[in-house]
Amino acid sequence: MKLSVNEISKKKVLHEISFSIVDGDRIALIGPNGSGKTTILNIIMDLMSPSSGYVTKENIKMSAVFQNNILDNDLTVYQNIFCRIKDPVAISYMMEKMKLLRIDSHLQYSKLSGGQKRIVNFLRAIAANPNCLILDELTAGIDLETRQIIWRNINDYLDNHSENCILYTTHLLDELNNANKIIFISSGTIRYIGNVENFMKSTPKVKLTFNNNVKYFNTSNDAIKFTIDHKVSDEYFEIKKVNYSDLLENWERKI
Numbered sequence: 001m002k003l004s005v006n007e008i009s010k011k012k013v014l015h016e017i018s019f020s021i022v023d024g025d026r027i028a029l030i031g032p033n034g035s036g037k038t039t040i041l042n043i044i045m046d047l048m049s050p051s052s053g054y055v056t057k058e059n060i061k062m063s064a065v066f067q068n069n070i071l072d073n074d075l076t077v078y079q080n081i082f083c084r085i086k087d088p089v090a091i092s093y094m095m096e097k098m099k100l101l102r103i104d105s106h107l108q109y110s111k112l113s114g115g116q117k118r119i120v121n122f123l124r125a126i127a128a129n130p131n132c133l134i135l136d137e138l139t140a141g142i143d144l145e146t147r148q149i150i151w152r153n154i155n156d157y158l159d160n161h162s163e164n165c166i167l168y169t170t171h172l173l174d175e176l177n178n179a180n181k182i183i184f185i186s187s188g189t190i191r192y193i194g195n196v197e198n199f200m201k202s203t204p205k206v207k208l209t210f211n212n213n214v215k216y217f218n219t220s221n222d223a224i225k226f227t228i229d230h231k232v233s234d235e236y237f238e239i240k241k242v243n244y245s246d247l248l249e250n251w252e253r254k255i
């Protein structure tokens with residue numbers, strides 16, 4: 001299975017984006033709001049055409065979960081999911097999953113909570129038995145416990161077959177740990193593509209804010225030393241662990 005994105009551009013949004021996805025890939029596509037992540041996913045899923053460049057697909061069966069809800073509010077969970085599956089073994093597997101996830105399959109989809117809807121959207125995507133899952137901020141606004149349940153299920157899906165792969169967007173730093181590759185885009189251009197270890201290695205861990213200045217360091221000790229060396233220790237300053245926005249801000253500064 002292989003998907004290749006070849007120098008795709010979209011006027012004012014994307015500039016010659018190229019990358020490929022192969023068996024077993026777990027790719028986190030990250031970047032600030034409006035950087036073009038959803039546009040890339042839309043082009044991959046043929047929901048949008050690029051203004052130039054092209055996407056090639058070999059032996060790939062994709063399913064996507066986008067931020068907007070495409071399921072039918074008037075149908076039950078069962079009806080929404082099982083319109084896609086006919087195989088009785090797959091149906092009982094899905095029923096078992098829903099029981100484990102404490103989702104009442106007879107409930108009308110509109111009556112589910114936001115988190116439950118995300119779980120059902122995800123289950124519906126895997127019900128089609130894809131070998132590549134495209135997930136656009138699947139866990140946005142979801143509580144920690146539900147996120148962990150969703151990720152357990154994504155990992156089950158990946159472990160189920162060595163070919164299975166995911167391409168996902170997220171704004172959560174801890175979700176980068178689920179990736180084996182990171183693609184970082186900003187203003188529609190790829191700024192980093194490579195393994196997670198290298199990305200994290202060149203990512204500072206600590207942010208020092210003082211007098212409207214910001215500096216990043218690898219350790220709190222380095223930050224404290226800086227405040228002493230530069231005599232900012234008497235002034236107001238704050239040292240905290242970097243979060244996802246800090247990480248993006250730091251990468252943007254390097255560019």
Ligand SMILES: Nc1ncnc2c1ncn2[C@@H]1O[C@H](COP(=O)(O)OP(=O)(O)OP(=O)(O)O)[C@@H](O)[C@H]1O
Pocket residue numbers: 013031032033034035036037038039040
């Ligand atoms: N239907 C549309 N018509 C015109 N411009 C659009 C449309 N959808 C998105 N854009 C623009 O394309 C750019 C990229 O949007 P996109 O949704 O791909 O970003 P994103 O990285 O997914 O952002 P987020 O993290 O906020 O979801 C933005 O500047 C946005 O305003």
